[in-house]
Amino acid sequence: MSQAANAPKTAAGRAPVGAVPRDTILVIGGPGAGKTVWIARLLDALRTPTTLLNGRIPDGDTWISGPGSTTLQAEFGDLDTKRSNESIVAALEAKSWPVPTQDAVEHVVDFTLTGEGVRTPRRRLILVDLPGSALLAAFAPSNPSTLTIGWTVGNQLARTAAVVLLIDPVRATERSRESIDLANATVAMLEHLRASPEGRSIPVAIALSKCDRGYKTIMREGGVRQFAERHLGSVLEAVGSARVYVSSATRSRLVSPGYREPSTRRPVENLVEPMHFLLGTIDRIDAIRRRAALVMQAEAQRRGHPEPAAVPRRRPARIPAYAWAIVLAGALVLLGGLARKISNPQQPSGPSDVGSGAKESSR
Ligand SMILES: Nc1nc2c(ncn2[C@@H]2O[C@H](COP(=O)(O)OP(=O)(O)O)[C@@H](O)[C@H]2O)c(=O)[nH]1
Ligand SMILES: [Mg+2]
16 A cells, blocks of 8 residues: 555654553454454454544534544555455455454554644554463463563563453353453453553553444343443453443354354444544553653753653653543443444433543543
């Protein structure tokens, strides 16, 4: 793609404060949670610019873009990313599911986010499709020492700018040995991430996946908030704050007993919205980091020890209170179009707070 060729050569081109640039979005979740399909359908949807109003894709014909609207688009950053994702989308269109992936796959993506207040409209990020097995290997309860985290996962965590956690709500209610182990490993990973110097500023989006099928399960628990409190308690406690989305990357149709085939006729639900939330947060945090770096530089100069402009080493930057409020065990639940369509009329149509959660407040 010609535009991709104009993109910055490496995501590391503009190093933020810290030892390594945070240029990675980790997509995590158990085997079969829907990560691979989710990424492919998201990137496919974002080939066309999508306009959002206050973080949501407005439905209805009456809405016109204006103040408060932002537009998001994505381009494949390299040929491997383009090929692998296009072939998954083509397979889905031909009614077959992708072959399960065993290894972590890194997708290079150039995101363009435009709108009021966006400081870095174009941003190259690596979307890492991290299999549950990698999480288990690194954070199995039998091996809790963070010193033994494999280099690959350790490196990915050090570079993480944002996290998408995919959870299949049907599996989450099953409480099998496997799903408990995976939940524990996920919690250990998130705690590790949060404990790093900049870890508390990393936004986390939880996507309840395959909700074309799982929505009934969520409703049976009394709604998204109750579902999250009952089944995601330890995860929410580990992250402190997250947004929870009810998402669906495809539909599926039962064609023979026990076999469903994909159907891509309907658009994705709540895939673009979480990515928009994460990118907006990365943009704000980046600005905060840059300001902190400038303040440190000025301070150092005032004391007669000029520091290099790029990467102050010894003293990590103090990042002010996060632009997005951290609320212990609170989650901002976003009910998207899917939820509204299936739910009863008194279901809230906009974002609703869980706990004493607050929306992002500052710039
Ligand atoms: N109904 C439905 N099924 C899905 C969806 N996404 C994935 N699946 C199913 O879940 C399986 C695993 O998806 P995949 O993306 O490979 O999961 P991963 O292991 O997390 O990468 C697929 O083979 C499909 O059967 C979805 O949006 N809706
Ligand atoms: Mg996969």
